Amino acid sequence: MDLRLDAVSVAVDGASLVRDLSLHVARGRVVGLIGPNGSGKSTALRCVYRALRPTRGTVRIGGDDLSALTLRQSARRVAALTQQGGSDLDFTVEEVVALGRAPHKRGNEPLTGAERELCRRVMDRLDLLRLAARGVLSLSGGERQRVLVARALVQEPEVLVLDEPTNHLDIRHQVEVLSMLRDDELTVLVVLHDLNLAAAACDRIGVLHQGRIVAEGSPGEVLTAQLVRDVFGVEACVVAHPVTGSPQVLYSLVSTPEGRWT
Template structure:
C-alpha cells in the first residue's frame, strides 16, 4: 500500500513547522526522512499516525484519506513507533506486545490462538522472547524499544512509520532492526539521524530543512558532500561502501581539519 503526503502543512501558534511537504512512499519500499533537529521530521510523522491534524494538505494510505478514517480502521492500516513512545504501566513484555492487537479486537475479546502465536513470533523476531514474563519497567531503553516495535508489528499494519527507532539500541540491534524493516514487505517511512544507516537501509531518502523538503531520491542522489554541508553545516567525505556501493559519510573531528564545523562562540 502506497503512502502519500500531499502538500502537507502544519502551523502552530503562527509558526509553520511543516510547509507544503509532498512525499511518496511506494508500496513495500523503505523511505528515510533526514534533516537537522527541528526540521519537521517528527511533526510530519505525527500527522501520519494522527497525533496531529494537518493545517493543510492530505495524508493518504492508498486512496484513503487517513484523517477521515475512523480511528480503528486507521490503526489497522498504520502502525507507529513514536520517538516518545512509552509503556508507563508495568505490563509484562508479553502483555505490552499483545496491545498491538487492540485495533482488531472488540471490547474485552480474548486473543485467538493465531494472535497469540503472532505475538510469540514478533517477540522472537526482535530477540525479546526470553523477556516475555518480565515487567516492561525493568527493561533497558534498548529492550523497551524492541518491545514497542514488536507491538507495532503484531498490529499487522500495511504501513509502518518509525521515529528514530535506533535510539537506545547498540550497533548489533540497530543493524538487525533496519535489516528486518527492509525484509518486512511493509511500506515504511522512518526518521533517522545516522546518515550512514539511512543510506544502507533506505530505498529512497527525503531531506527536510526548516519544514520544507529540500530533495528526495536514492541515497546516491541525495547524500552528496555539497548537500550535507548545505543542510547540516558540516562537510563530509563521501565514499562508496566496499560491498554494497551505497554512500558512506566520513567526518573529521580533528580541530585543525578543514572539514571541521565552525566553533560555537
C-alpha cells in the same frame, strides 16, 4: 498499500513547522526522512499517525484520505513507533506486545491462538522471548525499544511509521531491526539521524530543512558532501561502501577561527 503526503503543511501557534510537504512511499518500500533537529521530521510523521491534523494538504493511504477514516480504521492500517512510546505502567513484555492487536479487537476480547502465535514469532525475531515475563520497567532502554517495535509489527499494519527506531539499540539490534523492515517488504516511513544507517536501510531519502523538502531521491543521489555541508553545517567526505556500494558519510571535525567546532 502506498502512502502519499500531498502538499502537507502544519502551523502551530503561528509557527510554520512543515511547509508544502509532498512525499510518496511506494508499496513495500522504505523511505527515510533526515534533517537537522527542528526541521519538521517528527511533525510530518504525526500527521500520518493522526496525532496532528495538517493545516493544509492531505495524507492518503492506498488513495484513501486518512482523515475520512475512523480512528479504529486508521489504527488498523497505520502503526507507529514514536519517541514518546513508553509507559509508566509495569506491564510484562508479552502484554505490551499483545497491545498491538488492540485495533483488531473489541473490548476485552481475548487473543486468538493465531494472534498469540503471531506475538510469539515477532518476539522471537526481536530477541524478546527470553524477556516475555519481565516487566518493561525493568528493561534497558534498548530492550524497551525492541518491545515497542514488536508491538507495532504485531499490529500488522499496511503502513509502518517509525520515529528514530534505533534509539538506545546496540549495533547488532540496529542492523537487525532495519534489516527486518526491508525483509518484510513493509511500506515504511522512518526518521533516522544516522545518515549511514539511512543510506543502508532506505530505498529513498527525503531531506527536510526548515520544514521543507530540499532533496529527495535514492541514497546515492541525496547524500553528497555538498548537501551535508549545506543542510547540517558539517564538513564530510562521502565514499562508497566497499561491499554494498551504498554511500557512507565520513565526518570531519574542523575548528573555526572562533574556536567552535562544526
